[in-house]
Amino acid sequence: MSVQNLLVELFVEELPPKALKKLGESFAGVLLEQLRAQGLASQESKVTTYASPRRLAAHVTAVASQGADKSVSQKLMPVSVGLDAAGKPTPALLKKLQALGADAAAVPQLKRQMDGKAEALFHDSTAKGVLLPEGLQKALLESLAKLPIPKVMTYQLADGWTDVKFVRPAHALVALHGKDVVPIQALGLSAGRITGGHRFEAAAATVSIPDADSYAATLAREGAVIAGFAERRAEIERQLRDAAAKVGGGVQPIEDDALLDEVTALVERPNVLTCQFESEFLQVPQECLILTMKANQKYFPLLDAGGKLTNRFLVVSNIRPQDPSAVIGGNERVVRPRLADAKFFFDQDRKKSLESRVPGLDKVVYHNKLGTQGERMERVRAISRVIGGQMGSDQVARQADVAARLAKADLLTDMVGEFPELQGIMGGYYARHDGLGDAVAAAIEDHYRPRFAGDALPRNDVGLVVALADKLETLAGLFAIGQLPTGDKDPFALRRHALGVVRMLMEKDLPLQLHALVTQALALFPQAQPGTAEQLTDFIYERLSGLLREQGYSAQEVEAVLALRPQRLGDVAKRLAAVRAFAALPEAPALAAANKRIGNILKKAEKADAHVNEALLKEDAEKALHAATRDIAPKARAQFEAGDYTGSLRTLAVLRGPVDAFFDGVMVNAEETDLRLNRLGLLATLHQAMNRVADLSRLAQ
Template identity: 50%
Template structure:
């Protein structure tokens, strides 16, 4: 039975505090399995890590719910509300039982001849087994004897009492704390000066209420009660929670805390929109805005948004620098002109205090941000005094990887790769070389040292100030993109070449020294690099720099082989090019499988075609798979593949004089008629037409396999028929391995 408090007696003039004390000492909680009440569990702590808060809150609530569900302590349709503020994790469940319902059980124990002696008494082995299963109170007469078809077994059957809420909630609380996705655990000492515990932050209070009653659970050196704390500065003091239903209201009214993460986020977003409308500006729509909104939601319990501003002279600094320092360091929302996207000199502050006169808060924030903007201006002005090209040699002092040398050595490899790609595309090799030479030069600037996130972006600004070509500026600015998402035109060709050269060097170098991605780790972003390289091939094709009719142009195997040769001073493992090639195709397979049938994708990638042809081949193969001839031809092709595997020795050419049967003669004639047309269409890159032409072979193929025994007893006849099928197989599988469609 769970011992806890009951409702206060009616009548009398006791204070709220006296009522609470009496509740915690009086009537025990009902253990009726049909009785349900809301349950509240709250852990009050020091400030929790903001970037992890939302995940911590969701994990805490989900773990409590899962254990109580397993214990059958939740009524059907029980709702859940998760709460997370900078100083608390909490969960409220709508309908929780005081005791779980009784559950029938059947335990298979052991063979009767082992568990009972000749007189029918329990053997020591059975006594030990019963004790281990918590059934030591049972005797031989309480057991059931049944045959499993081979021998008699002893079974224990009965009805087990359901778990009590106290026991179930204690287990749920322990599991929730142990399973939290804590970024970094800290150890701290309890008030006794001896005991220490581990948690994400020191915990100070524990609330556990079932309806109005406290559930006596414990954790982290704390005993459960009903008292919590509100806002650090605006709260009226310690808050005694009456019941789970009043939790949110009491925290907001008495504690000035919005307990729900989602409600706080929505409140901040609404205030931001109000200020946007009043100022005729916008906070923007890029992903960083949402990420910042999540972070400030985790920093405040009572959000209020104020407007700040800085000296407009700072707008002469590249706006990326100002935006980054305001968002990253100060957690402000910079404001932009709606039409142009240009940064304004105003920003929005999300404060944890609501004041009638916020002058001091606004002025304090403006005073804090001013020196940061001044630092950015100083870095920008100072960096521009040295030409970007003069910084290249200093890259020799920066280690890229101890097995791959310095950044300068890496730059030299990327330069060679960029020139190779440019020559393959008939592009300006000198421009490509210059882009690669200056690509990493901004690593030595003060601005990038302060804000590493601005790599490439600052290089583009400094290159522009040095009078470098616009194409080079664009290449430097876009080199850290995840993927290319627009067709490559003349103006963006240099950028695409640098993008490809950098990713190819990364893939080959990092893979070649053994840092292969695993299921959980990919610290050098090789998966991302592979997808980026794939996107470059796609966009070069879309822009006309590569075409389906030029299969050999900038072929991936040759590009990887050339890249391997650039690691002459820091050799990489033999076979790296082949492994990276297979890795790239596998990444492409996973990407395409999101939009196309897996069998179609597998059929195309089985032949590892030129990367810029893959998408066109997949689309053609998808269309072919819908044709009525596809199923029959795919099955026949699969059969041909298996037959060719059984061939002994090298398969020769077809001897038409040995084609005696009408069906094999018809197939040979069909191949001779269709092959030139299908081949011409394939060479032109018209893969759909090539497959459509080959579809005309279905009748001849079906007739062949109906009438002809391929593996004839006569070795010469057998070899000739295999040669005929080998010719058909080669023609049919140029676009894709058609047999894969039969899987």
């Protein structure tokens, strides 16, 4: 048995660029997993992934030519079935042994073991380790079967009859164990050592790989291909930086990881070139120009030190001619009509005001159960007016009403029709052109924010009002008609909308009550069933809980605070800080346990009022607890109402001694009804005082 490095490559036609990275990772990962499962690779074996536009490959270290032999213990049948009364093998047992390649001579070696309630016969044998060709064949087929292929193609082999289904037509298969070809087959191909290089710049039409370890070097030298995705990506990044430095003036290529990944998947031998376009196009909003260059042409726009678009851009070419002027000129000619289209759309759109477009929203269907965009706009306006009023500023309320009325009008513009990603952004530009002022324009631009995790929040109060109203309208409407997320399916991005609501309320510390917001939004939807408000509120708290855990708070801390359903989410961070500080106190464990005990007692008892009749206090311990509560509770409440949550909980920590003494010396469930109700009232008073900031019982171990 020899142990050598293994190389497997599938050479194909151009793979879908947006899927290439995942295809390469899956191909190599499953291959290694399967080789390990068959004992051909060990846990120490390492895999190197290669993925280029026309190949998927994996290099695996320390792969054996044959797996180790394995001991196999196989259950045959119950003893009562396999052996007769005299202990002789029955025909059934002999037939089973024959199927395993054994005979009656193996009967004395059979083991007896309990299997459930009955004793069974087991046959021990040694299974030969799998040979590499057989094991690699299985591993490769499994790897191909598990590829995350976006769309399968069907094509014919050279015989003209055989159909093959794969992501793209495959032309060659390489499988090398050291220097030796491993005889495997896949997709109608037999493995060899011949692959293809760069379509235009390879030294020869085919490239012969001498051994597994020289794969990448041979392809680079003879095939003009950088096979590794990560290496190619790093080379593109380096060239982008160098090209920007040569332009000078502190310009930098736009940062876009998705674009960088896609371009890496489009080229095998990257060559970054600097191009330019006419400065007159810079009069168009830079978002339009950047989007058309990135989305349509895969170019990297260059931004100046202030983040403004320049008239230079970088192209990642797949060829390296001695004179690149033809490539540069060709790309400049290609981009010009795209930019001209953007300029035309921008000029045409500004001929009509946003206000003039509003009636057209009545003709745009939003949802077949929720009406048109015009109807939706009126609902967003209604919610905006309520929120604006609660924010305490008449000016904000008026501006928010204007912004909400016009926020969706840019959906009817030519620019947004061509580039839907610019909705909101173009509305902001057109609002400024219409003379509506920066506050309204920024609100229209920002009302979709936050669009994704980590996105910036709206810049001003008007934008916050409209963004909140827009997200609440979406959540309330879809919950009202029962379009809730299920499992990992969330077609309307309701989780993202709820998280946006949470972030705005928390991070901006808005003076708004969550349940009231939900109730007011749902009031606009007659379809809403009883209980929908609670359902939607719970959904938002779930998103809040997940966000807080991602921020590093423990599950106990989060549960303690959210159990009280705090209505002003801006307080949540302060409550969490208070709970964390309280939990660090030496009194905390005992008080949390006592709080849990009190809660359980009150749940089981008849309804107890938080009221104490001092004349019914008999035991010294209950008198002491009542006195301490009467002294401490008002101080803690005053601190709570002043927003000093940490101080409030620290004040309550003093109650540990009286609480412990009470439970040690007082029988709560006394036989006398008056006495029992009075003690329950004392506990209810204490429970009420202790659980204003958080449900401390959730901290009990």
